[in-house]
Amino acid sequence: MSEAFQIILLAVDSAIRLSVPLLFACLAGLYSERAGVVDIGLEGKMLIGAFAAGATASLVPNPWMGLLAAVFASVLFALVHGFASITQRGNQIVAGVAINVLASGLTAILGNAWFNQGGRTPQLPSGARFNEIVLPFAESARAIPVFGTIYAEVISGHSVLVYGALALVPLTWFILYRTRWGLRLRAVGENPAAVDTAGLSVTALRYSAVIMAGILCGFGGAYLAIAQSAGFITDMTAGKGFIALAALIFAKWRPVPALGACFLFGLLDAVALRIQGVSFPGIGQVPVQAIQALPYVLTVVLLAGFIGKATPPKAVGVPYLKDRS
Amino acid sequence: MSGRPAPLWLTAGVVPLVNVVVAFLAAGLVIALIGENPLEALQIMLRGALGSQYGLGYTLYYTTSFIFTGLAVAVAFHAGHFNIGGEGQALMGGLGAALVALTLPFLPWPILLPLCVLGAALAGAAWVLIPAYLQAYRGSHIVITTIMFNFLAATLLVYLLVGPMKMAGSMAPETAKFVPGATLPLMNQMAGWFGLTLTRTPLNLSFVFAIAAAIMVWVLIWRTRLGYAIRTVGANPDAAVYAGISPARITVIALLISGALAGLMATNEILGVQGRLINEFTAGAGFVGIAVALMGRGHPFGIVLAALLFGVLYQGGAELAFDKPKITREMIIVIQGFVILFAGALEMMFADRITALYQRFAGRAVSA
Numbered sequence: 001m002s003e004a005f006q007i008i009l010l011a012v013d014s015a016i017r018l019s020v021p022l023l024f025a026c027l028a029g030l031y032s033e034r035a036g037v038v039d040i041g042l043e044g045k046m047l048i049g050a051f052a053a054g055a056t057a058s059l060v061p062n063p064w065m066g067l068l069a070a071v072f073a074s075v076l077f078a079l080v081h082g083f084a085s086i087t088q089r090g091n092q093i094v095a096g097v098a099i100n101v102l103a104s105g106l107t108a109i110l111g112n113a114w115f116n117q118g119g120r121t122p123q124l125p126s127g128a129r130f131n132e133i134v135l136p137f138a139e140s141a142r143a144i145p146v147f148g149t150i151y152a153e154v155i156s157g158h159s160v161l162v163y164g165a166l167a168l169v170p171l172t173w174f175i176l177y178r179t180r181w182g183l184r185l186r187a188v189g190e191n192p193a194a195v196d197t198a199g200l201s202v203t204a205l206r207y208s209a210v211i212m213a214g215i216l217c218g219f220g221g222a223y224l225a226i227a228q229s230a231g232f233i234t235d236m237t238a239g240k241g242f243i244a245l246a247a248l249i250f251a252k253w254r255p256v257p258a259l260g261a262c263f264l265f266g267l268l269d270a271v272a273l274r275i276q277g278v279s280f281p282g283i284g285q286v287p288v289q290a291i292q293a294l295p296y297v298l299t300v301v302l303l304a305g306f307i308g309k310a311t312p313p314k315a316v317g318v319p320y321l322k323d324r325s
Numbered sequence: 326m327s328g329r330p331a332p333l334w335l336t337a338g339v340v341p342l343v344n345v346v347v348a349f350l351a352a353g354l355v356i357a358l359i360g361e362n363p364l365e366a367l368q369i370m371l372r373g374a375l376g377s378q379y380g381l382g383y384t385l386y387y388t389t390s391f392i393f394t395g396l397a398v399a400v401a402f403h404a405g406h407f408n409i410g411g412e413g414q415a416l417m418g419g420l421g422a423a424l425v426a427l428t429l430p431f432l433p434w435p436i437l438l439p440l441c442v443l444g445a446a447l448a449g450a451a452w453v454l455i456p457a458y459l460q461a462y463r464g465s466h467i468v469i470t471t472i473m474f475n476f477l478a479a480t481l482l483v484y485l486l487v488g489p490m491k492m493a494g495s496m497a498p499e500t501a502k503f504v505p506g507a508t509l510p511l512m513n514q515m516a517g518w519f520g521l522t523l524t525r526t527p528l529n530l531s532f533v534f535a536i537a538a539a540i541m542v543w544v545l546i547w548r549t550r551l552g553y554a555i556r557t558v559g560a561n562p563d564a565a566v567y568a569g570i571s572p573a574r575i576t577v578i579a580l581l582i583s584g585a586l587a588g589l590m591a592t593n594e595i596l597g598v599q600g601r602l603i604n605e606f607t608a609g610a611g612f613v614g615i616a617v618a619l620m621g622r623g624h625p626f627g628i629v630l631a632a633l634l635f636g637v638l639y640q641g642g643a644e645l646a647f648d649k650p651k652i653t654r655e656m657i658i659v660i661q662g663f664v665i666l667f668a669g670a671l672e673m674m675f676a677d678r679i680t681a682l683y684q685r686f687a688g689r690a691v692s693a
Contacts, residue, residue: 097669
């Protein structure tokens with residue numbers, strides 16, 4: 001097996017790991033924004049989810065309890081966001097900023113007060129985490145050239161949350177485009193007045209979308225704290241919620257392209273980690289920051305409308321008022 | 326609807342005050358949750374922030390940064406836009422000031438210092454130019470683009486400070502020291518010129534700039550033709566077109582002013598205190614600006630008051646973290662989050678009830 005092939009496999013493998021939290025948050029944002037609620041608060045919901053997962057798994061050494069706590073905490077924050085932007089018809093972006101700031105402050109202060117480790121949660125033993133699953137025949141498949149290696153190195157050996165995230169993509173597509181709820185969800189993001197006229201509750205639909213976003217952000221947070229790492233670390237989302245938002249725009253609010261965008265941004269992250277200090281023939285050293293900046297630059301270029309147009313759902317960000325003439 | 330319309334003191338005084346009080350009650354609940362006494366914490370904070378010349382100096386030093394970032398958010402709000410990129414624009418303001426100070430050190434200070442301040446403002450404005458243009462002429466949402474530009478500013482600054490602009494022989498990501506002519510005098514030094522003695526604190530001349538900026542923003546928004554155009558575009562862009570105002574042009578101008586104000590925050594930290602460019606010097610001041618602008622309801626007077634409150638919180642919070650190790654400095658971020666939530670996203674939650682209450686009592690007073 002050539003060395004280049006091995007390097008590519010490793011890069012793809014780490015890109016998958018790095019893109020999973022992006023994918024959870026991106027799909028979370030997709031449900032929320034498709035229903036007409038802008039979600040700047042993905043970052044904060046993931047962070048509070050990660051903290052809840054790390055804290056719970058350290059007390060009850062069971063990853064599923066950690067996941068449950070993450071979903072609970074994240075949904076709680078999502079409901080605050082929903083209450084402000086749906087019931088109170090407040091500014092959805094301001095509500096999202098509040099969620100992010102609150103999560104960043106609360107996780108640090110509660111973590112420090114409860115665990116006395118400078119904001120971290122205790123290091124988790126292997127039994128309290130989602131461990132890597134070796135798929136059947138992974139070891140014996142290594143003997144098969146190319147496909148066997150890909151199977152053993154890239155496809156096998158991830159935690160259950162990784163496979164869950166990947167399964168969510170077709171599932172979201174099916175929900176959005178092939179179920180009644182999905183149709184109504186998309187309608188409420190485009191023309192809430194029409195949905196209202198049809199006798200459906202705009203409020204209930206939007207709340208259900210916001211709760212869905214909370215659940216998925218909880219999964220993303222749990223992945224960070226109890227699958228990828230062995231505990232919560234202060235500010236461990238480190239802007240992933242915003243990259244996910246960028247990926248959502250990049251995917252033009254569609255589930256299958258969302259997978260592509262998240263994988264691309266995950267791959268960029270993996271490459272940035274790998275090229276540190278490596279000198280390329282003819283180019284020399286490429287600054288890590290240049291690669292790190294690419295997702296943001298690409299998103300701005302896309303938003304500018306120079307390479308295709310990213311059109312958000314029509315009613316996104318607009319609170320629904322029944323008696324608007 | 327019966328009764329009279331709610332007077333100004335109610336909508337601009339009581340309602341925001343109730344919102345802020347609720348935010349503080351929520352923060353007090355968090356303190357109680359971790360097993361400390363909220364009232365005792367409040368007492369330590371107030372004493373630490375206002376109880377001594379030293380504390381007051383630090384309080385006003387923090388206030389300075391928050392006035393700039395709060396004004397930046399407010400000017401954009403008046404034009405109907407949410408500039409969430411104050412953090413990145415302030416970072417670039419620091420870069421602008423540093424570039425002037427490091428490339429023109431031979432100039433005499435009466436020329437160099439104003440150029441450094443100008444550099445900060447121009448660099449801040451430059452960093453919002455692309456998002457502003459894209460918002461105005463291509464409809465790209467300013468919130469998303471300025472978030473992206475925040476990350477870009479942070480990455481660019483790291484690249485420059487570990488690479489081309491790094492001081493030779495230093496391990497830390499920072500530039501060389503500026504010449505003294507490129508730094509602002511500290512308040513205690515200035516007091517010394519008049520024969521007064523003040524405790525040495527980071528409070529510097531930029532505090533005066535901040536107050537001047539607040540007055541200028543007030544004049545701009547409520548007393549000039551441009552300010553009228555900005556408010557018109559913010560209230561109703563379609564009506565603005567009928568009034569002969571170009572919403573796109575006004576959007577760009579308002580956001581450039583907003584960026585320049587955010588960039589000026591660097592005069593406090595970089596020209597006033599550090600005297601060199603360091604990494605992450607904004608320390609979240611750009612985001613505090615959002616809370617300050619919301620709390621001050623976009624009015625410069627309210628913004629100065631709100632910035633002062635956050636100055637008290639930052640300085641008092643530092644003292645509190647020292648006295649009560651369980652209540653770390655992040656407590657300020659929690660309060661900030663509650664303020665953004667209750668004074669921003671939920672600003673109307675209590676308004677209706679308070680107005681109804683007023684009308685009941687006002688109605689009774691009239692009939693009696």
